[in-house]
Amino acid sequence: xxxxxxxxxxxxxxxxxxxxxxxxxxxxxxxxxxxxxxxxxxxxxxxxxxxxxxxxxxxxxxxxxxxxxxxxxxxxxxxxxxxxxxxxxxxxxxxxxxxxxxxxxxxxxxxxxxxxxxxxxxxxxxxxxxxxxxxxxxxxxxxxxxxxxxxxxxxxxxxxxxxxxxxxxxxxxxxxxxxxxxxxxxxxxxxxxxxxxxxxxxxxxxxxxxxxxxxxxxxxxxxxxxxxxxxxxxxxxxxxxxxxxxxxxxxxxxxxxxxxxxxxxxxxxxxxxxxxxxxxxxxxxxxxxxxxxxx
Amino acid sequence: xxxxxxxxxxxxxxxxxxxxxxxxxxxxxxxxxxxxxxxxxxxxxxxxxxxxxxxxxxxxxxxxxxxxxxxxxxxxxxxxxxxxxxxxxxxxxxxxxxxxxxxxxxxxxxxxxxxxxxxxxxxxxxxxxxxxxxxxxxxxxxxxxxxxxxxxxxxxxxxxxxxxxxxxxxxxxxxxxxxxxxxxxxxxxxxxxxxxxxxxxxxxxxxxxxxxxxxxxxxxxxxxxxxxxxxxxxxxxxxxxxxxxxxxxxxxxxxxxxxxxxxxxxxxxxxxxxxx
Numbered sequence: 003x004x005x006x007x008x009x010x011x012x013x014x015x016x017x018x019x020x021x022x023x024x025x026x027x028x029x030x031x032x033x034x035x036x037x038x039x040x041x042x043x044x045x046x047x048x049x050x051x052x053x054x055x056x057x058x059x060x061x062x063x064x065x066x067x068x069x070x071x072x073x074x075x076x077x078x079x080x081x082x083x084x085x086x087x088x089x090x091x092x093x094x095x096x097x098x099x100x101x102x103x104x105x106x107x108x109x110x111x112x113x114x115x116x117x118x119x120x121x122x123x124x125x126x127x128x129x130x131x132x133x134x135x136x137x138x139x140x141x142x143x144x145x146x147x148x149x150x151x152x153x154x155x156x157x158x159x160x161x162x163x164x165x166x167x168x169x170x171x172x173x174x175x176x177x178x179x180x181x182x183x184x185x186x187x188x189x190x191x192x193x194x195x196x197x198x199x200x201x202x203x204x205x206x207x208x209x210x211x212x213x214x215x216x217x218x219x220x221x222x223x224x225x226x227x228x229x230x231x232x233x234x235x236x237x238x239x240x241x242x243x244x245x246x247x248x249x250x251x252x253x254x255x256x257x258x259x260x261x262x263x264x265x266x267x268x269x270x271x272x273x274x275x276x277x278x279x280x281x282x283x284x285x286x287x288x289x290x291x292x293x294x295x296x297x
Numbered sequence: 298x299x300x301x302x303x304x305x306x307x308x309x310x311x312x313x314x315x316x317x318x319x320x321x322x323x324x325x326x327x328x329x330x331x332x333x334x335x336x337x338x339x340x341x342x343x344x345x346x347x348x349x350x351x352x353x354x355x356x357x358x359x360x361x362x363x364x365x366x367x368x369x370x371x372x373x374x375x376x377x378x379x380x381x382x383x384x385x386x387x388x389x390x391x392x393x394x395x396x397x398x399x400x401x402x403x404x405x406x407x408x409x410x411x412x413x414x415x416x417x418x419x420x421x422x423x424x425x426x427x428x429x430x431x432x433x434x435x436x437x438x439x440x441x442x443x444x445x446x447x448x449x450x451x452x453x454x455x456x457x458x459x460x461x462x463x464x465x466x467x468x469x470x471x472x473x474x475x476x477x478x479x480x481x482x483x484x485x486x487x488x489x490x491x492x493x494x495x496x497x498x499x500x501x502x503x504x505x506x507x508x509x510x511x512x513x514x515x516x517x518x519x520x521x522x523x524x525x526x527x528x529x530x531x532x533x534x535x536x537x538x539x540x541x542x543x544x545x546x547x548x549x550x551x552x553x554x555x556x557x558x559x560x561x562x563x564x565x566x567x568x569x570x571x572x573x
Contacts, residue, residue: 047406109301135507137524138544142312232399235509
Protein backbone atom coordinates (compact mmCIF):
# COMPACT_ATOMS: atom_id res chain seq x y z
CA UNK A 3 0.00 0.00 0.00
CA UNK A 4 1.39 3.38 -0.92
CA UNK A 5 1.39 6.34 1.39
CA UNK A 6 -2.00 7.99 1.27
CA UNK A 7 -2.35 11.44 2.76
CA UNK A 8 -6.16 11.30 2.70
CA UNK A 9 -6.52 9.53 6.02
CA UNK A 10 -4.26 11.90 7.89
CA UNK A 11 -6.08 15.00 6.72
CA UNK A 12 -9.38 13.28 7.33
CA UNK A 13 -8.42 12.91 10.98
CA UNK A 14 -7.42 16.54 11.25
CA UNK A 15 -10.65 17.52 9.58
CA UNK A 16 -12.73 15.39 11.91
CA UNK A 17 -11.07 16.73 15.03
CA UNK A 18 -11.72 20.31 14.02
CA UNK A 19 -15.18 19.69 12.65
CA UNK A 20 -17.30 21.49 11.96
CA UNK A 21 -14.75 23.69 10.22
CA UNK A 22 -15.18 27.30 11.21
CA UNK A 23 -17.25 28.94 8.53
CA UNK A 24 -19.03 32.24 8.55
CA UNK A 25 -22.65 32.63 7.57
CA UNK A 26 -24.83 30.57 5.29
CA UNK A 27 -23.04 28.33 2.77
CA UNK A 28 -24.32 30.10 -0.34
CA UNK A 29 -21.67 28.54 -2.54
CA UNK A 30 -22.74 25.03 -1.59
CA UNK A 31 -26.42 25.83 -2.05
CA UNK A 32 -25.70 27.31 -5.47
CA UNK A 33 -23.79 24.16 -6.40
CA UNK A 34 -26.71 21.92 -5.42
CA UNK A 35 -29.27 24.02 -7.28
CA UNK A 36 -27.03 24.13 -10.35
CA UNK A 37 -26.61 20.34 -10.31
CA UNK A 38 -30.35 19.80 -9.91
CA UNK A 39 -30.90 21.92 -13.00
CA UNK A 40 -28.34 19.85 -14.91
CA UNK A 41 -30.16 16.70 -13.86
CA UNK A 42 -33.52 18.12 -14.90
CA UNK A 43 -32.04 19.01 -18.27
CA UNK A 44 -30.54 15.56 -18.65
CA UNK A 45 -33.45 13.43 -17.48
CA UNK A 46 -36.48 15.49 -18.50
CA UNK A 47 -36.79 14.05 -22.03
CA UNK A 48 -36.99 10.50 -20.72
CA UNK A 49 -39.44 11.39 -17.97
CA UNK A 50 -41.59 13.18 -20.52
CA UNK A 51 -41.57 10.22 -22.91
CA UNK A 52 -42.65 7.82 -20.15
CA UNK A 53 -45.23 10.31 -18.89
CA UNK A 54 -46.69 11.02 -22.29
CA UNK A 55 -46.94 7.31 -23.05
CA UNK A 56 -49.53 7.03 -20.29
CA UNK A 57 -51.89 9.40 -22.05
CA UNK A 58 -54.68 7.44 -23.69
CA UNK A 59 -56.19 10.14 -25.92
CA UNK A 60 -57.07 9.90 -29.58
CA UNK A 61 -54.53 9.65 -32.35
CA UNK A 62 -53.89 13.31 -33.14
CA UNK A 63 -54.14 14.54 -29.59
CA UNK A 64 -52.10 11.63 -28.37
CA UNK A 65 -49.04 13.55 -27.20
CA UNK A 66 -49.84 15.14 -23.89
CA UNK A 67 -47.52 15.72 -21.02
CA UNK A 68 -48.58 15.56 -18.27
CA UNK A 69 -51.07 12.88 -19.41
CA UNK A 70 -54.68 14.04 -19.36
CA UNK A 71 -56.48 10.71 -19.61
CA UNK A 72 -54.15 8.21 -17.95
CA UNK A 73 -54.37 4.79 -19.53
CA UNK A 74 -52.13 2.04 -20.78
CA UNK A 75 -53.98 1.99 -24.09
CA UNK A 76 -51.01 2.64 -26.37
CA UNK A 77 -49.02 -0.14 -24.75
CA UNK A 78 -51.61 -2.54 -26.10
CA UNK A 79 -51.42 -1.03 -29.57
CA UNK A 80 -47.72 -1.32 -30.23
CA UNK A 81 -47.63 -2.71 -33.77
CA UNK A 82 -45.81 -5.93 -34.46
CA UNK A 83 -43.31 -4.11 -36.68
CA UNK A 84 -41.93 -2.39 -33.61
CA UNK A 85 -41.61 -5.66 -31.74
CA UNK A 86 -39.83 -7.17 -34.72
CA UNK A 87 -37.47 -4.21 -34.76
CA UNK A 88 -36.88 -4.59 -31.03
CA UNK A 89 -36.22 -8.28 -31.51
CA UNK A 90 -33.70 -7.59 -34.23
CA UNK A 91 -32.01 -4.97 -32.06
CA UNK A 92 -31.75 -7.36 -29.12
CA UNK A 93 -30.34 -10.11 -31.27
CA UNK A 94 -27.90 -7.76 -32.92
CA UNK A 95 -26.77 -6.09 -29.71
CA UNK A 96 -26.46 -9.41 -27.87
CA UNK A 97 -24.51 -10.87 -30.75
CA UNK A 98 -22.32 -7.81 -31.03
CA UNK A 99 -21.55 -7.90 -27.30
CA UNK A 100 -20.71 -11.61 -27.49
CA UNK A 101 -18.60 -11.21 -30.60
CA UNK A 102 -16.87 -8.22 -29.08
CA UNK A 103 -15.85 -10.40 -26.12
CA UNK A 104 -14.62 -13.19 -28.39
CA UNK A 105 -12.46 -10.77 -30.34
CA UNK A 106 -11.75 -8.33 -27.55
CA UNK A 107 -10.48 -10.54 -24.71
CA UNK A 108 -7.65 -12.18 -26.67
CA UNK A 109 -6.83 -8.80 -28.17
CA UNK A 110 -6.58 -7.19 -24.76
CA UNK A 111 -4.42 -10.06 -23.46
CA UNK A 112 -2.19 -9.61 -26.47
CA UNK A 113 -1.90 -5.86 -26.07
CA UNK A 114 -0.94 -6.05 -22.42
CA UNK A 115 1.14 -9.24 -22.33
CA UNK A 116 2.86 -9.78 -25.63
CA UNK A 117 6.32 -8.29 -25.93
CA UNK A 118 5.81 -7.25 -29.50
CA UNK A 119 7.40 -4.39 -31.38
CA UNK A 120 4.89 -1.68 -32.25
CA UNK A 121 2.51 -2.32 -29.38
CA UNK A 122 1.27 1.27 -29.45
CA UNK A 123 0.49 0.91 -33.13
CA UNK A 124 -1.42 -2.33 -32.57
CA UNK A 125 -3.44 -0.91 -29.73
CA UNK A 126 -4.27 2.20 -31.73
CA UNK A 127 -5.47 0.02 -34.60
CA UNK A 128 -7.79 -1.74 -32.15
CA UNK A 129 -9.08 1.60 -30.93
CA UNK A 130 -9.44 3.09 -34.39
CA UNK A 131 -13.14 2.27 -34.81
CA UNK A 132 -13.89 4.68 -31.96
CA UNK A 133 -12.09 7.51 -33.72
CA UNK A 134 -14.07 7.13 -36.92
CA UNK A 135 -17.42 8.96 -36.79
CA UNK A 136 -20.22 6.39 -36.92
CA UNK A 137 -21.77 7.91 -40.01
CA UNK A 138 -18.47 7.43 -41.84
CA UNK A 139 -18.35 3.82 -40.66
CA UNK A 140 -21.87 3.33 -41.98
CA UNK A 141 -21.20 4.67 -45.43
CA UNK A 142 -17.83 2.94 -45.58
CA UNK A 143 -19.41 -0.45 -44.88
CA UNK A 144 -22.20 0.22 -47.37
CA UNK A 145 -19.71 0.96 -50.13
CA UNK A 146 -17.57 -2.00 -49.12
CA UNK A 147 -20.61 -4.26 -49.49
CA UNK A 148 -21.44 -2.78 -52.88
CA UNK A 149 -17.92 -3.40 -54.08
CA UNK A 150 -17.83 -6.89 -52.60
CA UNK A 151 -21.22 -7.64 -54.12
CA UNK A 152 -20.17 -6.43 -57.56
CA UNK A 153 -17.14 -8.66 -57.38
CA UNK A 154 -18.72 -11.83 -55.98
CA UNK A 155 -22.47 -11.46 -56.39
CA UNK A 156 -23.00 -11.66 -52.62
CA UNK A 157 -24.62 -8.47 -51.40
CA UNK A 158 -24.38 -7.90 -47.64
CA UNK A 159 -26.37 -4.69 -47.29
CA UNK A 160 -29.76 -5.30 -45.70
CA UNK A 161 -28.70 -8.72 -44.38
CA UNK A 162 -28.12 -9.69 -40.79
CA UNK A 163 -24.49 -10.53 -41.40
CA UNK A 164 -23.82 -7.16 -43.00
CA UNK A 165 -25.47 -5.29 -40.18
CA UNK A 166 -23.71 -7.48 -37.63
CA UNK A 167 -20.24 -6.80 -39.00
CA UNK A 168 -20.83 -3.06 -38.79
CA UNK A 169 -21.99 -3.28 -35.19
CA UNK A 170 -19.21 -5.65 -34.21
CA UNK A 171 -16.75 -3.16 -35.66
CA UNK A 172 -17.79 -0.36 -33.29
CA UNK A 173 -18.57 -2.61 -30.31
CA UNK A 174 -15.22 -4.42 -30.03
CA UNK A 175 -13.05 -1.48 -28.88
CA UNK A 176 -15.19 -1.10 -25.77
CA UNK A 177 -14.41 -4.61 -24.54
CA UNK A 178 -10.75 -4.18 -25.47
CA UNK A 179 -10.63 -0.90 -23.55
CA UNK A 180 -12.22 -2.18 -20.34
CA UNK A 181 -10.32 -5.48 -20.25
CA UNK A 182 -7.01 -3.75 -21.02
CA UNK A 183 -7.63 -1.33 -18.17
CA UNK A 184 -8.02 -4.22 -15.71
CA UNK A 185 -5.15 -6.27 -17.07
CA UNK A 186 -2.76 -3.36 -16.67
CA UNK A 187 -3.38 -3.41 -12.92
CA UNK A 188 -3.35 -7.20 -12.72
CA UNK A 189 -0.36 -8.87 -11.11
CA UNK A 190 0.90 -11.37 -13.68
CA UNK A 191 2.75 -13.27 -10.93
CA UNK A 192 -0.60 -14.80 -10.01
CA UNK A 193 -0.63 -16.52 -13.37
CA UNK A 194 2.99 -17.56 -13.07
CA UNK A 195 2.22 -19.06 -9.67
CA UNK A 196 -0.65 -21.08 -11.11
CA UNK A 197 1.51 -22.26 -14.01
CA UNK A 198 4.41 -23.23 -11.80
CA UNK A 199 2.08 -25.17 -9.51
CA UNK A 200 1.19 -27.33 -12.46
CA UNK A 201 -1.97 -25.80 -13.87
CA UNK A 202 -2.31 -26.00 -17.61
CA UNK A 203 -2.41 -22.81 -19.68
CA UNK A 204 -6.12 -23.18 -20.26
CA UNK A 205 -7.03 -23.84 -16.66
CA UNK A 206 -4.80 -20.95 -15.56
CA UNK A 207 -6.77 -18.72 -17.88
CA UNK A 208 -10.11 -20.11 -16.75
CA UNK A 209 -9.41 -20.23 -12.99
CA UNK A 210 -7.09 -17.27 -12.49
CA UNK A 211 -7.15 -14.75 -15.31
CA UNK A 212 -10.80 -14.87 -16.26
CA UNK A 213 -12.21 -14.25 -12.76
CA UNK A 214 -9.95 -11.24 -12.41
CA UNK A 215 -10.88 -9.65 -15.72
CA UNK A 216 -14.57 -10.53 -15.41
CA UNK A 217 -15.71 -7.09 -14.20
CA UNK A 218 -14.00 -5.59 -17.23
CA UNK A 219 -15.67 -8.11 -19.49
CA UNK A 220 -19.09 -7.31 -18.03
CA UNK A 221 -18.50 -3.59 -18.34
CA UNK A 222 -17.18 -3.86 -21.88
CA UNK A 223 -19.99 -6.16 -22.95
CA UNK A 224 -22.51 -3.77 -21.45
CA UNK A 225 -21.03 -0.82 -23.33
CA UNK A 226 -20.89 -2.88 -26.50
CA UNK A 227 -24.51 -3.94 -26.08
CA UNK A 228 -25.75 -0.44 -25.43
CA UNK A 229 -23.77 1.15 -28.24
CA UNK A 230 -25.12 -1.40 -30.67
CA UNK A 231 -28.63 -1.22 -29.23
CA UNK A 232 -28.85 2.54 -29.62
CA UNK A 233 -27.06 2.98 -32.90
CA UNK A 234 -28.67 4.86 -35.78
CA UNK A 235 -25.94 6.18 -38.09
CA UNK A 236 -24.48 2.79 -38.99
CA UNK A 237 -27.72 0.85 -39.09
CA UNK A 238 -29.48 3.42 -41.23
CA UNK A 239 -27.20 2.54 -44.16
CA UNK A 240 -27.11 -1.20 -43.61
CA UNK A 241 -30.79 -1.93 -42.98
CA UNK A 242 -33.45 -2.41 -45.62
CA UNK A 243 -37.20 -1.71 -45.65
CA UNK A 244 -38.86 -4.37 -43.50
CA UNK A 245 -35.53 -5.17 -41.87
CA UNK A 246 -34.78 -2.35 -39.43
CA UNK A 247 -33.39 -2.04 -35.93
CA UNK A 248 -35.48 -0.37 -33.26
CA UNK A 249 -33.69 3.02 -33.18
CA UNK A 250 -33.92 3.24 -36.97
CA UNK A 251 -37.61 2.35 -36.87
CA UNK A 252 -38.05 5.09 -34.28
CA UNK A 253 -36.02 7.50 -36.38
CA UNK A 254 -38.20 6.97 -39.44
CA UNK A 255 -41.31 6.96 -37.26
CA UNK A 256 -40.45 10.42 -36.01
CA UNK A 257 -39.54 11.76 -39.44
CA UNK A 258 -42.50 10.35 -41.34
CA UNK A 259 -45.48 8.52 -39.90
CA UNK A 260 -45.83 9.25 -36.22
CA UNK A 261 -47.79 6.79 -34.11
CA UNK A 262 -48.33 7.30 -30.35
CA UNK A 263 -47.47 3.68 -29.71
CA UNK A 264 -43.85 4.73 -30.31
CA UNK A 265 -44.03 6.46 -26.94
CA UNK A 266 -45.12 3.24 -25.31
CA UNK A 267 -42.38 1.11 -26.82
CA UNK A 268 -39.78 3.80 -26.10
CA UNK A 269 -40.87 3.73 -22.45
CA UNK A 270 -40.41 -0.02 -22.42
CA UNK A 271 -36.87 0.46 -23.70
CA UNK A 272 -36.16 3.04 -20.99
CA UNK A 273 -37.37 0.58 -18.35
CA UNK A 274 -35.26 -2.11 -19.91
CA UNK A 275 -32.17 0.11 -19.62
CA UNK A 276 -32.99 0.75 -15.96
CA UNK A 277 -33.31 -2.98 -15.34
CA UNK A 278 -30.01 -3.74 -17.03
CA UNK A 279 -28.37 -1.10 -14.90
CA UNK A 280 -29.87 -2.54 -11.71
CA UNK A 281 -28.64 -5.98 -12.70
CA UNK A 282 -25.17 -4.62 -13.34
CA UNK A 283 -25.15 -2.86 -9.99
CA UNK A 284 -25.95 -6.18 -8.33
CA UNK A 285 -23.47 -8.10 -10.46
CA UNK A 286 -20.33 -5.95 -10.39
CA UNK A 287 -21.29 -2.64 -8.79
CA UNK A 288 -21.64 0.61 -10.66
CA UNK A 289 -18.38 1.94 -9.34
CA UNK A 290 -16.40 -0.99 -10.73
CA UNK A 291 -18.25 -0.65 -13.97
CA UNK A 292 -17.17 2.93 -14.43
CA UNK A 293 -13.65 2.49 -13.14
CA UNK A 294 -12.91 -0.09 -15.77
CA UNK A 295 -15.04 1.72 -18.28
CA UNK A 296 -13.08 4.93 -18.55
CA UNK A 297 -11.08 4.43 -21.65
CA UNK B 298 -4.54 -11.82 -30.44
CA UNK B 299 -3.49 -12.32 -34.04
CA UNK B 300 -6.90 -13.46 -35.34
CA UNK B 301 -8.58 -10.48 -33.62
CA UNK B 302 -6.05 -8.13 -35.10
CA UNK B 303 -6.56 -9.54 -38.56
CA UNK B 304 -10.37 -9.28 -38.35
CA UNK B 305 -10.34 -5.68 -37.14
CA UNK B 306 -7.48 -4.76 -39.44
CA UNK B 307 -9.24 -6.10 -42.51
CA UNK B 308 -12.49 -4.38 -41.58
CA UNK B 309 -10.74 -1.05 -41.07
CA UNK B 310 -8.57 -1.15 -44.14
CA UNK B 311 -11.25 -2.50 -46.44
CA UNK B 312 -14.00 -0.13 -45.37
CA UNK B 313 -11.84 2.97 -45.26
CA UNK B 314 -10.06 2.20 -48.50
CA UNK B 315 -13.24 1.79 -50.52
CA UNK B 316 -14.86 5.08 -49.70
CA UNK B 317 -11.62 7.05 -49.69
CA UNK B 318 -10.88 5.77 -53.18
CA UNK B 319 -14.43 6.43 -54.26
CA UNK B 320 -14.19 10.02 -53.13
CA UNK B 321 -11.75 10.75 -55.95
CA UNK B 322 -14.16 9.85 -58.73
CA UNK B 323 -16.72 12.07 -60.37
CA UNK B 324 -20.44 11.56 -59.75
CA UNK B 325 -22.39 11.01 -62.96
CA UNK B 326 -25.74 10.84 -61.19
CA UNK B 327 -27.89 7.80 -60.32
CA UNK B 328 -25.08 6.23 -58.37
CA UNK B 329 -22.74 5.86 -61.35
CA UNK B 330 -19.27 7.24 -61.04
CA UNK B 331 -16.60 8.29 -63.50
CA UNK B 332 -13.64 6.10 -64.24
CA UNK B 333 -10.67 8.36 -63.70
CA UNK B 334 -9.44 9.62 -60.36
CA UNK B 335 -9.77 13.38 -60.08
CA UNK B 336 -9.86 15.95 -57.33
CA UNK B 337 -13.16 17.45 -58.54
CA UNK B 338 -15.15 16.65 -55.40
CA UNK B 339 -12.55 18.09 -53.09
CA UNK B 340 -12.22 21.24 -55.18
CA UNK B 341 -15.98 21.56 -55.18
CA UNK B 342 -16.13 21.23 -51.41
CA UNK B 343 -13.64 23.99 -50.82
CA UNK B 344 -15.08 26.38 -53.41
CA UNK B 345 -18.82 25.86 -52.95
CA UNK B 346 -20.11 28.22 -50.22
CA UNK B 347 -22.84 25.72 -49.32
CA UNK B 348 -20.34 23.03 -48.34
CA UNK B 349 -18.09 25.48 -46.54
CA UNK B 350 -21.08 26.79 -44.62
CA UNK B 351 -21.96 23.22 -43.65
CA UNK B 352 -18.45 22.68 -42.33
CA UNK B 353 -18.66 25.95 -40.41
CA UNK B 354 -22.06 25.07 -38.90
CA UNK B 355 -20.77 21.64 -37.89
CA UNK B 356 -17.77 23.14 -36.13
CA UNK B 357 -19.82 25.92 -34.54
CA UNK B 358 -22.61 23.73 -33.15
CA UNK B 359 -20.09 21.13 -31.97
CA UNK B 360 -17.97 23.72 -30.18
CA UNK B 361 -21.02 25.27 -28.52
CA UNK B 362 -22.36 21.88 -27.49
CA UNK B 363 -18.98 20.82 -26.10
CA UNK B 364 -18.68 24.08 -24.17
CA UNK B 365 -22.14 23.82 -22.61
CA UNK B 366 -21.65 20.13 -21.89
CA UNK B 367 -18.60 21.04 -19.83
CA UNK B 368 -20.41 23.91 -18.18
CA UNK B 369 -23.34 21.72 -17.11
CA UNK B 370 -21.35 18.56 -16.58
CA UNK B 371 -18.38 19.62 -14.50
CA UNK B 372 -20.24 20.68 -11.34
CA UNK B 373 -22.27 17.45 -11.47
CA UNK B 374 -19.17 15.31 -11.93
CA UNK B 375 -17.52 17.17 -9.07
CA UNK B 376 -20.54 16.69 -6.81
CA UNK B 377 -20.67 12.94 -7.45
CA UNK B 378 -16.92 12.43 -7.17
CA UNK B 379 -16.72 14.21 -3.81
CA UNK B 380 -19.86 12.79 -2.28
CA UNK B 381 -19.40 10.46 0.67
CA UNK B 382 -22.94 9.14 1.06
CA UNK B 383 -24.66 6.32 -0.79
CA UNK B 384 -26.64 8.89 -2.73
CA UNK B 385 -23.73 9.20 -5.11
CA UNK B 386 -24.61 5.78 -6.52
CA UNK B 387 -28.11 6.96 -7.30
CA UNK B 388 -26.86 10.13 -8.94
CA UNK B 389 -24.38 8.09 -10.93
CA UNK B 390 -27.11 5.71 -12.01
CA UNK B 391 -29.10 8.65 -13.36
CA UNK B 392 -26.15 9.66 -15.52
CA UNK B 393 -25.52 6.13 -16.76
CA UNK B 394 -29.16 5.60 -17.72
CA UNK B 395 -29.11 8.88 -19.62
CA UNK B 396 -26.01 7.68 -21.46
CA UNK B 397 -27.46 4.31 -22.36
CA UNK B 398 -30.94 5.25 -23.55
CA UNK B 399 -30.71 5.77 -27.28
CA UNK B 400 -30.49 9.37 -28.41
CA UNK B 401 -33.60 8.93 -30.60
CA UNK B 402 -35.76 8.54 -27.50
CA UNK B 403 -34.17 11.56 -25.83
CA UNK B 404 -34.73 13.71 -28.91
CA UNK B 405 -38.31 12.49 -28.95
CA UNK B 406 -38.72 13.74 -25.38
CA UNK B 407 -37.18 17.08 -26.33
CA UNK B 408 -39.63 17.49 -29.17
CA UNK B 409 -42.54 16.80 -26.82
CA UNK B 410 -41.20 19.28 -24.27
CA UNK B 411 -40.94 22.01 -26.87
CA UNK B 412 -44.15 21.13 -28.74
CA UNK B 413 -46.13 24.20 -29.81
CA UNK B 414 -48.95 23.36 -27.37
CA UNK B 415 -46.69 21.82 -24.72
CA UNK B 416 -46.48 23.21 -21.22
CA UNK B 417 -43.11 24.88 -21.73
CA UNK B 418 -44.51 27.00 -24.53
CA UNK B 419 -47.72 27.65 -22.61
CA UNK B 420 -45.65 28.89 -19.72
CA UNK B 421 -43.43 31.04 -21.93
CA UNK B 422 -46.49 32.47 -23.69
CA UNK B 423 -48.28 33.00 -20.40
CA UNK B 424 -45.35 34.91 -18.95
CA UNK B 425 -45.11 36.93 -22.20
CA UNK B 426 -41.50 35.91 -22.70
CA UNK B 427 -42.25 34.95 -26.30
CA UNK B 428 -45.20 35.99 -28.47
CA UNK B 429 -45.40 32.83 -30.52
CA UNK B 430 -44.59 29.23 -29.64
CA UNK B 431 -40.86 28.66 -29.47
CA UNK B 432 -39.58 25.65 -31.34
CA UNK B 433 -36.21 23.95 -31.27
CA UNK B 434 -36.82 21.95 -34.42
CA UNK B 435 -35.10 23.26 -37.51
CA UNK B 436 -32.73 25.75 -35.92
CA UNK B 437 -29.21 25.66 -34.62
CA UNK B 438 -30.24 26.09 -31.00
CA UNK B 439 -32.15 22.84 -31.28
CA UNK B 440 -29.17 21.08 -32.82
CA UNK B 441 -26.91 22.29 -30.02
CA UNK B 442 -29.38 21.11 -27.37
CA UNK B 443 -29.68 17.75 -29.13
CA UNK B 444 -25.91 17.36 -29.31
CA UNK B 445 -25.67 18.18 -25.62
CA UNK B 446 -28.08 15.39 -24.82
CA UNK B 447 -25.90 13.11 -26.88
CA UNK B 448 -22.72 14.00 -24.98
CA UNK B 449 -23.71 15.19 -21.50
CA UNK B 450 -23.95 11.79 -19.81
CA UNK B 451 -20.70 10.69 -21.37
CA UNK B 452 -19.07 13.98 -20.47
CA UNK B 453 -20.06 13.69 -16.81
CA UNK B 454 -18.65 10.16 -16.62
CA UNK B 455 -15.43 11.35 -18.23
CA UNK B 456 -15.02 14.31 -15.89
CA UNK B 457 -15.96 12.11 -12.94
CA UNK B 458 -13.00 9.85 -13.63
CA UNK B 459 -10.77 12.91 -14.04
CA UNK B 460 -11.81 14.42 -10.71
CA UNK B 461 -11.40 11.10 -8.93
CA UNK B 462 -7.69 11.16 -9.76
CA UNK B 463 -7.27 14.44 -7.85
CA UNK B 464 -6.73 13.70 -4.15
CA UNK B 465 -9.39 15.26 -2.00
CA UNK B 466 -6.72 16.11 0.55
CA UNK B 467 -5.32 18.82 -1.72
CA UNK B 468 -8.62 20.65 -1.61
CA UNK B 469 -8.89 20.21 2.13
CA UNK B 470 -5.38 21.51 2.57
CA UNK B 471 -6.27 24.63 0.64
CA UNK B 472 -9.35 25.17 2.76
CA UNK B 473 -7.57 24.54 6.02
CA UNK B 474 -5.09 27.19 5.01
CA UNK B 475 -7.92 29.61 4.71
CA UNK B 476 -8.80 29.57 1.01
CA UNK B 477 -12.45 30.21 0.31
CA UNK B 478 -14.41 27.58 -1.61
CA UNK B 479 -14.32 29.67 -4.75
CA UNK B 480 -10.62 30.38 -4.46
CA UNK B 481 -9.88 26.71 -3.83
CA UNK B 482 -11.76 25.79 -7.01
CA UNK B 483 -9.93 28.42 -9.01
CA UNK B 484 -6.42 27.77 -7.73
CA UNK B 485 -6.38 24.07 -6.90
CA UNK B 486 -9.13 22.12 -8.64
CA UNK B 487 -9.10 23.90 -11.97
CA UNK B 488 -5.34 23.72 -12.66
CA UNK B 489 -5.21 20.07 -11.61
CA UNK B 490 -8.13 19.02 -13.74
CA UNK B 491 -7.16 21.14 -16.73
CA UNK B 492 -5.41 18.34 -18.65
CA UNK B 493 -8.44 16.09 -18.21
CA UNK B 494 -10.83 18.86 -19.12
CA UNK B 495 -8.90 19.77 -22.25
CA UNK B 496 -8.64 16.25 -23.57
CA UNK B 497 -12.20 15.46 -22.51
CA UNK B 498 -13.61 18.50 -24.26
CA UNK B 499 -11.80 17.58 -27.45
CA UNK B 500 -13.32 14.09 -27.22
CA UNK B 501 -16.75 15.58 -26.69
CA UNK B 502 -16.20 17.97 -29.57
CA UNK B 503 -15.32 15.02 -31.77
CA UNK B 504 -18.43 13.14 -30.71
CA UNK B 505 -20.50 16.16 -31.71
CA UNK B 506 -18.74 16.50 -35.06
CA UNK B 507 -19.71 12.95 -35.92
CA UNK B 508 -23.16 13.00 -34.32
CA UNK B 509 -25.82 12.22 -36.84
CA UNK B 510 -29.07 11.34 -35.10
CA UNK B 511 -29.76 14.37 -32.95
CA UNK B 512 -28.58 16.78 -35.65
CA UNK B 513 -30.77 15.11 -38.27
CA UNK B 514 -33.92 14.98 -36.14
CA UNK B 515 -33.65 18.43 -34.59
CA UNK B 516 -32.22 20.06 -37.69
CA UNK B 517 -35.52 19.17 -39.32
CA UNK B 518 -34.08 19.32 -42.84
CA UNK B 519 -33.08 22.94 -42.41
CA UNK B 520 -29.85 22.79 -40.46
CA UNK B 521 -27.18 20.77 -42.19
CA UNK B 522 -24.16 19.48 -40.37
CA UNK B 523 -21.65 17.28 -42.15
CA UNK B 524 -23.05 13.93 -40.93
CA UNK B 525 -26.58 14.94 -41.91
CA UNK B 526 -25.39 16.08 -45.31
CA UNK B 527 -23.51 12.81 -45.82
CA UNK B 528 -26.63 10.78 -45.16
CA UNK B 529 -28.71 12.95 -47.50
CA UNK B 530 -26.08 12.80 -50.22
CA UNK B 531 -26.23 9.02 -50.15
CA UNK B 532 -29.93 8.41 -49.51
CA UNK B 533 -31.55 11.17 -51.57
CA UNK B 534 -29.04 12.31 -54.15
CA UNK B 535 -27.33 8.91 -54.53
CA UNK B 536 -23.96 10.58 -54.99
CA UNK B 537 -21.55 8.11 -53.45
CA UNK B 538 -18.36 9.90 -54.45
CA UNK B 539 -19.43 13.24 -53.06
CA UNK B 540 -20.56 11.51 -49.86
CA UNK B 541 -17.17 9.82 -49.78
CA UNK B 542 -15.47 13.19 -50.08
CA UNK B 543 -17.60 14.65 -47.29
CA UNK B 544 -16.85 11.61 -45.12
CA UNK B 545 -13.14 11.89 -45.83
CA UNK B 546 -13.13 15.54 -44.83
CA UNK B 547 -15.07 14.79 -41.66
CA UNK B 548 -12.75 11.90 -40.86
CA UNK B 549 -9.61 13.95 -41.41
CA UNK B 550 -10.93 16.81 -39.27
CA UNK B 551 -11.74 14.43 -36.45
CA UNK B 552 -8.40 12.63 -36.69
CA UNK B 553 -6.53 15.93 -36.63
CA UNK B 554 -8.36 16.91 -33.45
CA UNK B 555 -7.47 13.53 -31.96
CA UNK B 556 -3.82 14.03 -32.81
CA UNK B 557 -3.99 17.42 -31.16
CA UNK B 558 -5.45 15.86 -28.02
CA UNK B 559 -2.76 13.15 -27.91
CA UNK B 560 -0.15 15.87 -28.34
CA UNK B 561 -1.68 17.97 -25.57
CA UNK B 562 -1.88 14.98 -23.26
CA UNK B 563 1.84 14.33 -23.75
CA UNK B 564 2.63 17.99 -23.06
CA UNK B 565 0.58 17.92 -19.87
CA UNK B 566 2.19 14.71 -18.72
CA UNK B 567 5.70 16.02 -19.10
CA UNK B 568 4.71 19.31 -17.51
CA UNK B 569 3.32 17.41 -14.55
CA UNK B 570 6.49 15.43 -14.13
CA UNK B 571 8.39 18.66 -13.76
CA UNK B 572 6.03 19.90 -11.06
CA UNK B 573 6.00 16.84 -8.83
